Every structure is written in structure tokens, then in C-alpha cells.
Amino acid sequence: MVYQSTEELDAQLKDLPPLPRPNRVVLTTPTHFDVEYVINPHMSENVGTVHKEVAWQQWKAVRAAYAALDAEPVVVNGQSGLPDMVFCANQTLPFFDPASNTKGVVLSRMHSEHREDEVPYYGRFFEDRGYAVETLPEDLDADFEGMGDALWHPGRRLLWGGYGYRTSPEAYEALSELLDVPVVLLRLTDPDYYHLDTCLCPLDAEHALVAPEAFDDTGRALIESLFDTPIEVPDHEARHQLACNGHCPDGKHVLIQEGCEETDERLRANDFVPVELDTSEFLKAGGSVFCMKQMVW
Numbered sequence: 001m002v003y004q005s006t007e008e009l010d011a012q013l014k015d016l017p018p019l020p021r022p023n024r025v026v027l028t029t030p031t032h033f034d035v036e037y038v039i040n041p042h043m044s045e046n047v048g049t050v051h052k053e054v055a056w057q058q059w060k061a062v063r064a065a066y067a068a069l070d071a072e073p074v075v076v077n078g079q080s081g082l083p084d085m086v087f088c089a090n091q092t093l094p095f096f097d098p099a100s101n102t103k104g105v106v107l108s109r110m111h112s113e114h115r116e117d118e119v120p121y122y123g124r125f126f127e128d129r130g131y132a133v134e135t136l137p138e139d140l141d142a143d144f145e146g147m148g149d150a151l152w153h154p155g156r157r158l159l160w161g162g163y164g165y166r167t168s169p170e171a172y173e174a175l176s177e178l179l180d181v182p183v184v185l186l187r188l189t190d191p192d193y194y195h196l197d198t199c200l201c202p203l204d205a206e207h208a209l210v211a212p213e214a215f216d217d218t219g220r221a222l223i224e225s226l227f228d229t230p231i232e233v234p235d236h237e238a239r240h241q242l243a244c245n246g247h248c249p250d251g252k253h254v255l256i257q258e259g260c261e262e263t264d265e266r267l268r269a270n271d272f273v274p275v276e277l278d279t280s281e282f283l284k285a286g287g288s289v290f291c292m293k294q295m296v297w
């Protein structure tokens with residue numbers, strides 16, 4: 001069940017099994033965060049420019065924002081030699097199957113060798129906490145970057161799967177089988193939007209922030225057919241401030257990079273409440289709020 005165009009969609013959202021919102025947030029300390037190599041265009045001018053103290057203050061504000069929304073964060077310690085480990089959305093895809101009451105994570109296969117060693121660390125972390133830890137088939141030659149590219153449709157067992165830069169499309173065939181879920185594929189066509197979470201931000205079952213420049217016509221049509229109200233984000237806010245890398249943990253508040261004024265305006269017009277956070281140090285590495293956390297059941 002991997003869908004690549006609107007013509008292929010044979011199921012409606014309301015026919016898919018419901019999925020409760022994940023209620024626990026995992027954060028990773030920026031203890032060793034830095035820009036040490038360039039694996040996406042956002043990093044290219046920023047090697048060695050991270051202000052460590054500022055990054056810590058910004059990270060603490062992200063943690064406080066989650067705590068204020070009643071999601072008491074679980075904190076993982078960042079490891080030395082893994083400067084991108086703070087982006088803890090990427091090493092796993094958490095899942096929950098209400099039918100069998102199974103909670104687990106699928107481990108990523110990072111595209112860049114710089115980030116490979118982050119994965120076993122999170123594997124052990126989740127295993128120690130009683131989660132089922134799944135892997136893609138050994139003989140499958142495919143990259144997969146967890147919730148950088150694979151996003152749950154809020155409220156339903158349906159996955160959105162971005163591919164083109166970090167994740168291979170073949171990974172989604174395997175994931176669909178492993179998790180027994182339909183996957184809607186979206187081809188990413190602009191390197192500034194190298195992960196799906198930089199250009200699509202599902203807010204609730206009906207609403208999503210979308211950077212249209214990141215997709216082809218087929219992808220835009222798929223998004224429009226499954227979200228009743230896609231909210232278009234202006235290119236300058238999505239591309240340079242990663243406005244689509246915000247996160248809506250509760251269907252109401254949207255934690256988002258500060259200064260995305262037009263996006264904030266459009267969120268308010270749709271009854272969402274933007275909660276602005278400054279993640280400027282993390283933008284230097286190509287990430288903002290969404291990829292600085294992992295939501296688990």
C-alpha cells in the first residue's frame with residue numbers, strides 16, 4: 001500500500017484506523033552540537049559558527065515550551081563526536097498500533113556516514129524503555145531518516161513519506177509492510193527542503209503547513225487531496241526560517257521559529273496559537289523545533 005498519485009488513492013482518511021496523538025516528548029541535549037560538516041545546503045556557510053552558550057539557552061527554551069504544554073520531556077544526553085545528535089527526530093520512526101497495543105520504533109539508516117553512529121544509541125535508549133525496536137530488512141539497499149522524512153497523519157494510521165535526498169522510496173515499501181500502514185509518497189525536488197519535515201507540517205487531521213516549492217505537481221495534489229485545509233507558507237519563511245519545521249503537539253499550539261510572521265498570521269486565522277521560539281543556532285545546521293524532538297507513545 002504505497003501511493004504515488006491521487007489516481008491511486010482508493011481509501012479515504014475516515015476509513016483508516018484511528019491513531020491517538022503521541023503524548024511523550026524526547027529531547028536530546030545540545031552538549032556536543034555544532035556544525036562540523038556539510039550535508040545539507042543550510043550548513044554550508046556555517047561550519048564552526050555555532051555559539052554553544054546561545055544554543056543551550058535556545059534548547060532550554062524549547063524544553064520549557066514542551067513542559068508548559070504538559071508534555072514532561074524525557075532528556076537524552078548528546079554524545080561527543082555526534083554534533084547532529086540533538087536532532088532526535090531522525091534516528092527512528094516511533095509507531096503505535098492500537099489494535100495490538102504495540103509500541104515501538106523503526107531504526108533509521110542514515111544517508112550520511114557522519115550520522116550513522118547516532119542510531120544505535122537511540123536503539124538502546126528505546127529498548128531499555130520497553131519499546132519494540134524494529135529494523136528494515138537486511139537485504140534492502142535503502143536509506144531511511146526516520147521522522148525527518150516519515151510523518152504520521154494526525155489521528156490516522158497513515159504515513160507520509162518524503163524521498164529524494166535522504167530517504168530512498170524503496171524504504172517505504174518495507175515500512176508499509178512492517179507496520180501494516182498505507183504510505184503516501186512525496187518526492188522532494190528542492191535541496192533546501194531536503195527532509196519532508198522542512199516542507200510539510202501536519203497540524204491536525206485537516207490542517208498542515210506546506211511549502212509548495214518543495215514538491216512537484218503530483219505531490220501538491222496528494223497533499224491537497226488528504227488535508228482539507230493546507231496552509232501555504234511563504235517561500236522565504238519556509239526556506240530560510242524553516243517555518244514548516246514547527247510542531248503542533250496538541251492540535252492547538254504550534255511551536256515555531258520566531259519571526260515567521262506571515263505563517264503565524266495564517267495559523268491564527270485557522271485558530272492555531274503560534275508559540276515562537278528562537279532556534280537560530282540550530283537553523284545553522286538545517287533544523288528547527290520539529291527535528292529537535294521525537295514524539296513517542
Ligand code: ARG
Nearest residue numbers: 040087148195285286287291
Ligand atoms: N544537520 C542535520 C542533517 O542535515 C539536520 C537535521 C535536521 N533534521 C530534520 N529533521 N530536518 O542531517
